Amino acid sequence: MSIKPILSICIPTYNRKKKLRYLLNSIDLFNRIEVVIIDDGSTDGIKNFLKTQKYPFVFKFYRTNVNRGRSSALADSIKFSTGTYIIIMDSDDYFLPGAINLIISTLKKHKTIKSFVFGIKTMKNRSLQKQLPPDLETNLLKLRADFKVKGDFKEVVRADILKKCIYKKSYKFRRTPTSLMWFNVSNLCKCITVNIPIIFKAYEKTGMSSSIAKLKYENAEPMRDIYYKYSQSKLYDSIFFRVRSKILFYRYSYLSKKKFNFKLYELIYILIGYSIYIIDSINYKFVKKFF
Numbered sequence: 001m002s003i004k005p006i007l008s009i010c011i012p013t014y015n016r017k018k019k020l021r022y023l024l025n026s027i028d029l030f031n032r033i034e035v036v037i038i039d040d041g042s043t044d045g046i047k048n049f050l051k052t053q054k055y056p057f058v059f060k061f062y063r064t065n066v067n068r069g070r071s072s073a074l075a076d077s078i079k080f081s082t083g084t085y086i087i088i089m090d091s092d093d094y095f096l097p098g099a100i101n102l103i104i105s106t107l108k109k110h111k112t113i114k115s116f117v118f119g120i121k122t123m124k125n126r127s128l129q130k131q132l133p134p135d136l137e138t139n140l141l142k143l144r145a146d147f148k149v150k151g152d153f154k155e156v157v158r159a160d161i162l163k164k165c166i167y168k169k170s171y172k173f174r175r176t177p178t179s180l181m182w183f184n185v186s187n188l189c190k191c192i193t194v195n196i197p198i199i200f201k202a203y204e205k206t207g208m209s210s211s212i213a214k215l216k217y218e219n220a221e222p223m224r225d226i227y228y229k230y231s232q233s234k235l236y237d238s239i240f241f242r243v244r245s246k247i248l249f250y251r252y253s254y255l256s257k258k259k260f261n262f263k264l265y266e267l268i269y270i271l272i273g274y275s276i277y278i279i280d281s282i283n284y285k286f287v288k289k290f291f
Contacts, residue, residue: 005034005058006104008083008159012073013091014040017049019202026094029101030056038077041067069174071222075166078159087156088178092202096121099198103156106194114158115140115191118198122152133193139186143193145236154199161188169222175215176222183229217284220255227252243269251276 009027013020020037027033035057039046041064050061060080064073078086085107089095106116117140119132131151136143143149157165165184167176185191216223230245246266250273253260262270 003032005083006032006085006107007100007156008034008036008081008086010074010077010081010086010088011035011037011091012040012070012077013037013042013046014067014070014073015042015044015046016091017042017044017046019092020046021049021053023089023091023094024053024055026096027055027057027100028095028097029104032083033100034058034060034081034083036060036077036081037062038073038080039063040070040073041065068171071167071173071176071219072171074178075170078162078166081159083159085156086159086162087154089199090201093199095199096197102194102196102198107156110192113192114161114189115185116156117143117191117193118154118156119195120152120154120199120201121197122201122203130197132195132197135195136193137190138193139190139235140182141186141230141233142236143191145230145238145241148238152201154201155182155185155191157185158189161185164188167222167225169225173219173222175219177226180222180226180229183226183233186233186235213280214284216252217255217280220252221258224249224252224256224258247273247276250274251280255280 011020011023024035027035035055037050037060039061047061047063062076062080074088077088087103103116103118110116117133119130121128121130123129131153133143133149133153134147136147138147140155162181162185165181165188167180167184170176227245227249231242231249246269250260250270254274254277
């Protein structure tokens with residue numbers, strides 16, 4: 001009888017063979033660790049490369065014949081995982097030494113907690129920097145809205161919770177914001193923050209971060225959905241965050257060509273959202289024409 005993994009490391013990937021090898025080699029704790037890789041139609045020989053490797057952890061590999069986009073690959077990696085907790089890793093990131101041991105010890109220390117947020121290291125302006133959350137017990141949305149915590153962090157969430165929180169339109173769009181899942185998690189449980197970095201996060205020039213504006217434009221409906229949820233939520237108090245969310249909801253409503261109920265008292269938000277939509281459209285057409 002197999003023992004259930006404590007932690008599933010879910011990795012959607014596309015044409016990142018060299019980076020993926022570095023990530024897998026950074027896993028330095030093997031007992032009750034599961035790795036789930038979804039190869040989203042890569043053409044760089046990831047499958048053949050992995051066949052030649054022997055890893056000491058439980059390993060699952062699935063490949064699609066076509067490149068569908070990160071959204072569906074991420075959803076599949078979560079669905080196919082069997083661990084008690086899940087951490088999502090981009091294939092160009094890697095674990096810092098001792099990080100997985102820290103994660104496991106934190107999970108064991110706080111057995112009643114279902115969601116955790118850890119810090120990261122990254123390179124900005126040619127200098128190594130830490131992005132660390134303050135020590136809090138809160139929810140993932142309030143962490144951003146009221147405590148004004150910005151930037152990328154690394155979430156670890158109970159699998160039974162996260163599987164309920166997969167965005168229902170994940171397979172419809174190439175790119176959907178991961179924050180849609182974190183919003184759903186916020187509605188189901190609180191989180192504990194740990195101000196210690198556990199991964200190094202790279203921002204590759206060929207990665208999604210480099211073309212994020214274009215991806216948001218072309219996949220506007222999920223952006224509309226997240227800002228609608230933000231604008232209606234009672235999980236936080238920030239007036240600024242709520243106003244910003246309403247403006248962005250209207251912005252992405254225009255971009256996605258989705259109708260909305262006109263509210264006269266929100267006219268100013270609608271007008272600002274429409275103005276940003278016009279700028280988005282001009283920028284997108286300019287970039288598409290010349291690049």
